[in-house]
Amino acid sequence: MRYFMVIMSVALLLVACQGKKKEAAASAVAHSDTVYTCSMHPQVMQDRPGKCPICGMELIPEKKMASMGDGSVQLSDQQVQLGGIGLDTVGGSVIGDRTVLTGTLTVDETRSTVVSARLSGRIERLYVKTTGETVHRGEKLYDLYSEELNTAEQEYLLALERQETLHSNVVDLKQLVEAARSKLLLWSLSEAQIAELARTRKPQAVTSFYSPSEGVVASVDGHEGDYVGAGSVVLRLTDLLTVWVEAQLYTSQLSEVSRDAAVVVRLPDVPGREWSGRISFVNPEVDPAARINGVRISLRNADGVLKPGMAAEVTVTSGAQHSLTLPEAAVIRSAMGSLVWVVSGHNLFRPVMVETGMEDGGRVEIRSGLKAGDVVVTEGAYLVNSEYGFKHGGDAMAGMKM
Numbered sequence: 001m002r003y004f005m006v007i008m009s010v011a012l013l014l015v016a017c018q019g020k021k022k023e024a025a026a027s028a029v030a031h032s033d034t035v036y037t038c039s040m041h042p043q044v045m046q047d048r049p050g051k052c053p054i055c056g057m058e059l060i061p062e063k064k065m066a067s068m069g070d071g072s073v074q075l076s077d078q079q080v081q082l083g084g085i086g087l088d089t090v091g092g093s094v095i096g097d098r099t100v101l102t103g104t105l106t107v108d109e110t111r112s113t114v115v116s117a118r119l120s121g122r123i124e125r126l127y128v129k130t131t132g133e134t135v136h137r138g139e140k141l142y143d144l145y146s147e148e149l150n151t152a153e154q155e156y157l158l159a160l161e162r163q164e165t166l167h168s169n170v171v172d173l174k175q176l177v178e179a180a181r182s183k184l185l186l187w188s189l190s191e192a193q194i195a196e197l198a199r200t201r202k203p204q205a206v207t208s209f210y211s212p213s214e215g216v217v218a219s220v221d222g223h224e225g226d227y228v229g230a231g232s233v234v235l236r237l238t239d240l241l242t243v244w245v246e247a248q249l250y251t252s253q254l255s256e257v258s259r260d261a262a263v264v265v266r267l268p269d270v271p272g273r274e275w276s277g278r279i280s281f282v283n284p285e286v287d288p289a290a291r292i293n294g295v296r297i298s299l300r301n302a303d304g305v306l307k308p309g310m311a312a313e314v315t316v317t318s319g320a321q322h323s324l325t326l327p328e329a330a331v332i333r334s335a336m337g338s339l340v341w342v343v344s345g346h347n348l349f350r351p352v353m354v355e356t357g358m359e360d361g362g363r364v365e366i367r368s369g370l371k372a373g374d375v376v377v378t379e380g381a382y383l384v385n386s387e388y389g390f391k392h393g394g395d396a397m398a399g400m401k402m
């Protein structure tokens with residue numbers, strides 16, 4: 001019995017010694033400043049050398065990061081290189097709000113011309129019969145037979161004869177000639193036609209009428225043999241040297257678009273080209289059913305590439321101003337706000353909450369939280385943010401305020 005008690009005491013003593021050794025080993029590991037991790041999978045961390053359970057690569061030793069009250073993250077040179085961490089200095093640039101609208105090219109109504117009959121008569125011949133034809137200023141458009149015009153021409157010739165043969169102190173014959181001549185001009189006869197009438201002294205049964213301007217035939221309203229009254233439309237011309245872009249926007253976008261705002265117009269039918277302009281008109285009325293408003297842009301069309309009816313994409317830039325900006329990839333966004341990683345030492349990055357503003361051309365305005373000259377992570381920001389979660393646990397934005 002005595003021997004049994006001795007054996008049991010020795011066994012208990014050995015177990016106690018082994019437990020103390022394990023506790024000492026665990027304590028040594030816990031207080032060790034070295035951890036073994038994978039360069040490709042930094043979430044893998046072990047207390048001894050070995051292979052990565054994910055990719056099988058040899059684990060590399062890394063100094064444990066001391067706990068930092070500001071939530072900073074320390075990366076190794078290898079992590080920075082493999083993670084493609086890119087840095088940039090915060091600076092100022094011109095930035096503005098951008099709104100993309102859809103639109104359609106239309107004719108410039110201010111450059112449209114209506115060719116109408118100034119007096120009644122019958123169209124004997126029409127020289128322009130199809131839409132889309134280009135008409136030059138002074139080009140013959142149609143011939144008209146008009147008894148009214150024949151009578152007016154005879155009155156003019158009679159006044160000329162009286163002026164040449166009679167000399168009266170009672171009647172101003174010169175004034176009569178000028179009145180008859182003014183009537184012919186009012187009925188769209190040209191100076192050359194009136195001069196030819198005065199030379200030949202023979203009124204024409206049919207009188208030709210010419211284009212008052214240059215343009216493209218938008219519509220042909222008269223036909224040969226038609227009897228037209230004074231004011232009847234014969235042709236409609238439009239000058240395509242300038243065209244309109246009529247774009248639509250929702251009422252919720254009205255605050256983002258203002259008159260005279262700069263725009264860039266692109267056409268799917270003309271790839272690789274763009275036209276610059278400004279909003280010249282904002283419709284004062286809103287469609288109550290669709291809640292849609294309209295804007296208009298005038299574009300030069302000297303080369304004739306712009307065709308009415310083409311679809312257009314209108315990018316409106318308004319409120320341009322000089323502000324601190326960063327690439328969009330530098331800003332990490334969540335429901336809690338926006339965060340940027342700022343360099344505070346060698347491979348040491350500190351999280352900073354920022355207030356963002358306008359976005360334009362892949363850059364975002366920084367209204368507060370940073371100052372000019374700060375160096376921030378612009379490439380690989382999400383990798384740094386993930387490293388924070390592995391080493392600190394939780395979200396870097398948690399508990400932070402602007």
